[in-house]
Amino acid sequence: MCLAIPGQIVGISAEQPLLARVDVGGVQRNVNIGLLEEGAATGDWILIHVGFALSKIDEAQAADQLRMLRAMGEDKLAIEEVRGYSFADANGELNEIRR
Amino acid sequence: MKYVDEFRDPEVISGVAREIARTVDPARHYRIMEVCGGHTHSIYRHGLRDVLPENIELVHGPGCPVCVLPTGRVDDGLTIAAFDDTILTCFGDMMRVPGTKGTPLELKARGADIRMVYSPLDALRIAEQNPTKRVCFFAIGFETTAPSTALTILRAQALGITNFSVFCNHVTIVPAMRAILDSPDMRIDGFVGPGHVSSITGCRPYEFVARDYGRPVVVSGFEPLDIMEGILMILHQLHAGEAKVENQYGRIVPWDGNPPALRAMETVFELRPYFEWRGLGFISQSALSIKPAFAAYDAEAIFEIPGVRVTDPRGAQCGEVLKGVLKPPQCKLFGTECNPEHPIGALMVSSEGACAAYYRYALHAEAVEA
Numbered sequence: 001m002c003l004a005i006p007g008q009i010v011g012i013s014a015e016q017p018l019l020a021r022v023d024v025g026g027v028q029r030n031v032n033i034g035l036l037e038e039g040a041a042t043g044d045w046i047l048i049h050v051g052f053a054l055s056k057i058d059e060a061q062a063a064d065q066l067r068m069l070r071a072m073g074e075d076k077l078a079i080e081e082v083r084g085y086s087f088a089d090a091n092g093e094l095n096e097i098r099r
Numbered sequence: 100m101k102y103v104d105e106f107r108d109p110e111v112i113s114g115v116a117r118e119i120a121r122t123v124d125p126a127r128h129y130r131i132m133e134v135c136g137g138h139t140h141s142i143y144r145h146g147l148r149d150v151l152p153e154n155i156e157l158v159h160g161p162g163c164p165v166c167v168l169p170t171g172r173v174d175d176g177l178t179i180a181a182f183d184d185t186i187l188t189c190f191g192d193m194m195r196v197p198g199t200k201g202t203p204l205e206l207k208a209r210g211a212d213i214r215m216v217y218s219p220l221d222a223l224r225i226a227e228q229n230p231t232k233r234v235c236f237f238a239i240g241f242e243t244t245a246p247s248t249a250l251t252i253l254r255a256q257a258l259g260i261t262n263f264s265v266f267c268n269h270v271t272i273v274p275a276m277r278a279i280l281d282s283p284d285m286r287i288d289g290f291v292g293p294g295h296v297s298s299i300t301g302c303r304p305y306e307f308v309a310r311d312y313g314r315p316v317v318v319s320g321f322e323p324l325d326i327m328e329g330i331l332m333i334l335h336q337l338h339a340g341e342a343k344v345e346n347q348y349g350r351i352v353p354w355d356g357n358p359p360a361l362r363a364m365e366t367v368f369e370l371r372p373y374f375e376w377r378g379l380g381f382i383s384q385s386a387l388s389i390k391p392a393f394a395a396y397d398a399e400a401i402f403e404i405p406g407v408r409v410t411d412p413r414g415a416q417c418g419e420v421l422k423g424v425l426k427p428p429q430c431k432l433f434g435t436e437c438n439p440e441h442p443i444g445a446l447m448v449s450s451e452g453a454c455a456a457y458y459r460y461a462l463h464a465e466a467v468e469a
Binding site: 003004032034035036037047049050051052054055057061064068071072073074081082084085086087 | 137140141144145190216217218219220221223224240243244246247250295298299321322323350351357358359360363450
C-alpha cells in the first residue's frame with residue numbers, strides 16, 4: 001500500500017480547487033491535490049496515494065512509475081484502486097471542470 | 100540468475116551488481132535492512148538476492164503497515180463494527196488481516212457492515228450518504244498515508260459532517276528504526292531508507308541514525324536499479340568509514356519533505372506516549388493519535404474500545420520475522436498452516452509483508468531451481 005500511482009491532471013474543479021480530475025491509464029477519477037505545495041494545473045503529472053496527490057512528477061517519471069508498477073505486478077491493482085475512488089464522482093460535486 | 104522483462108535495463112543492473120561485487124570485502128558480512136515493505140516486495144519480485152554477493156544479507160524491516168499492527172488493535176477496531184448503526188471502513192489490505200475472531204472479511208460475511216475503501220475520502224463519502232449511521236475509518240499506515248487521513252478529518256470538519264470518525268493506527272518510522280538500533284540482537288550495518296514515506300518526512304529525520312549510531316542511511320526508490328544503487332552507496336560509506344544520510348530517490352524525495360503534508364499531520368495528530376508494534380513490543384512516541392481538538396472525529400473517544408492485548412497466534416513467529424531474527428521459511432507455520440490463501444499472521448497478508456513476498460517469489464524460484 002506504499003506504492004504510488006502515476007496520473008495526469010485533465011481538469012481542476014471550479015468549485016473545489018483542491019479537487020482535480022485525473023487520468024490514470026484511461027480511467028478518470030477525482031483526486032485531492034491539497035498536499036501539493038505549489039498547487040497543480042491541467043496537464044501536470046502527479047503521484048497518487050489513497051486518493052491524494054503526493055507529489056508532482058514529469059512525464060518520464062510517470063512512465064517510469066507505471067513501468068515499475070507493471071514490474072511489481074501491481075498495475076491492475078493500481079487501476080482498480082483509482083476506479084474505486086468514489087468521492088466527488090462525476091455525477092456529484094465535480095460537474096464543472098475547468099479545462 | 101534471472102531477470103524479469105520489465106527491468107529498466109538488465110545491462111545497467113548487471114553493471115551495478117558487478118560494481119557491488121567488486122566493492123564488497125569478502126572477509127566481511129554485511130547486514131543491510133530495507134526498512135520499507137515496498138522494497139521487500141521489489142527485492143523478492145525481482146530476485147535481487149540472487150544478484151547480490153552472498154555476504155550481503157538483506158534484513159526485512161518493519162515498514163509494512165498491516166504487518167506491524169498487533170492483533171489487539173485489529174480486535175479493537177473490529178469491536179467498532181459490532182455497535183448498532185455503524186459502518187466500519189478500511190483499506191483492502193486490512194480486510195484479510197486476522198483478528199482473534201476472524202478477519203474483517205469474515206466478520207462482514209457474518210453480517211457486520213464492513214466496507215473496503217480505497218481512500219479515507221471514500222469513507223467520508225459513505226458518512227455523507229448514510230447520515231443515520233456512524234461511519235468509522237480504520238486508519239493504518241506510515242507517514243505516506245497519515246496526511247491523507249489528516250486532510251480527510253479537516254474536510255469532515257469543514258463540511259460539518261458529524262457521523263464520521265477515525266480509528267487511528269498511524270505509526271511513524273523513525274522510532275521503529277531507533278528500537279531496532281537499540282535492540283541487542285539486531286546488528287544492522289546500514290539502512291535502505293523508505294521511498295514514499297520520505298517524500299513526506301524528507302531525509303532529516305534519519306540524521307540521528309548516522310550521527311548517534313554511526314550507520315549509513317540511503318533513501319532509495321523502488322525499482323531494482325534504485326535498490327541496488329542504494330546498497331552500493333551504503334557499501335561506499337561503510338568502506339570510507341562514513342555514516343551519513345544520502346538520497347538516491349531525489350526525483351521524488353525532497354530533502355525537507357512535503358510541507359503541506361507535515362502541516363496537516365501537525366494540525367490533527369499528536370504523538371502517543373507509546374504504542375504496541377507487532378514483534379517490536381511497545382515503542383514510545385511511535386504512533387499518532389487524534390488531538391483533543393478533533394475528539395469529535397476520534398473513534399477512541401466516541402466508542403468504548405476494550406484496548407485488548409493479544410499474543411500472536413500459537414506457533415506463529417511473526418515477531419521474530421519482523422525483527423529480522425528469523426527468515427520467513429524458518430517460521431514453523433510458514434507455507435503449511437500459514438499461506439497467502441489462509442494467512443495466520445499479517446506478514447502473509449500484504450504483498451509488502453516479508454512472508455507473502457517470500458512465498459510468492461522466492462519459494463517458487465527455489466522450487467524451479469531445485
